[in-house]
Amino acid sequence: MGRPPAKPTSPKLDRGVLPTLLGYVLRRAQSAVFADFAATFQTAGAALTPGEFGLLVLVARNTGLSQMALARALGIDRSTLVPILDRLQARGLLVRRRSPTDGRTHALALTPSGDKALVRFTGLVRAHERRIGSRLSTAETRTLIGLLEKVRSGARSL
Amino acid sequence: MGRPPAKPTSPKLDRGVLPTLLGYVLRRAQSAVFADFAATFQTAGAALTPGEFGLLVLVARNTGLSQMALARALGIDRSTLVPILDRLQARGLLVRRRSPTDGRTHALALTPSGDKALVRFTGLVRAHERRIGSRLSTAETRTLIGLLEKVRSGARSL
DNA sequence: TATTGTTATACTCTATAACTATA
């Protein structure tokens, strides 16, 4: 009996307290989910990040909103948003229109092409969601979302 | 009756399906936790990211490991690790020693100063963990960690 | 004066490709 000689494969590192830390486990789960999202879209021949998807949904559901409002909703600086919108606009998914009521702001909107793309993206996101939730029951998924919201509300915002 | 006139404050954007998507909720929770981590360390006058903390723990618990082994454990490319180690080494927290058995590899180790710093950092992380878990019972935290591990194992790794 | 969007700049994280030293 006894195991076969066993080649010196990766000898499993000691991670100490890390696996008991919520922040650590959360970060690793998030990283795996991000990779799954990327794999789902890459396999489908589409290129999109979770952040871009969220942005497109926000613009679709709030047509005409300004860059400031969008940046606030995304929790990023308005200067950070500029190159992101540049890229999406270059791909023909959205447009910056002049606001008729306030010359300082842009009214953001999806193009017809962007609307169509978002429908497709949403389907891919649903497939992705099914996979990352595949080991969880519906009740567990609901519980998980609730607990994550509690975590978010308990964290201190700089 | 009825509410007072209400100034046109931020009119709460419509987020559509986003709040029902596990990936979206997970990403936002992670973002809030990251901000809390940063705030905790900044308030204490210390500078460290969650990734750097994890790295230091790994080196502390596996003294002498190589950069390749560490990169694998962190899930990043070996070239990505180089500037990260440069910075930590410049801060006097760790050293790259020549391996006596394999001239190609570096044996990583914390300095005495790094050991001391890690003790302090660990205390700050515990305070941070208390805060992000403040809205959860002990049982809920355990449940949450378990569910997150299930999510991670269900996600497809590129 | 204050706000919006932009630009310039800088830093970090990430990767790929090519190079050097060693095995």
Add this chain to the structure above:
DNA sequence: TATAGTTATAGAGTATAACAATA
């Protein structure tokens, strides 16, 4: 040949500061 570490390079995400147009 193959592996470990480094460098060069590039792209994305993040920020601050300063500027022009507009309110």
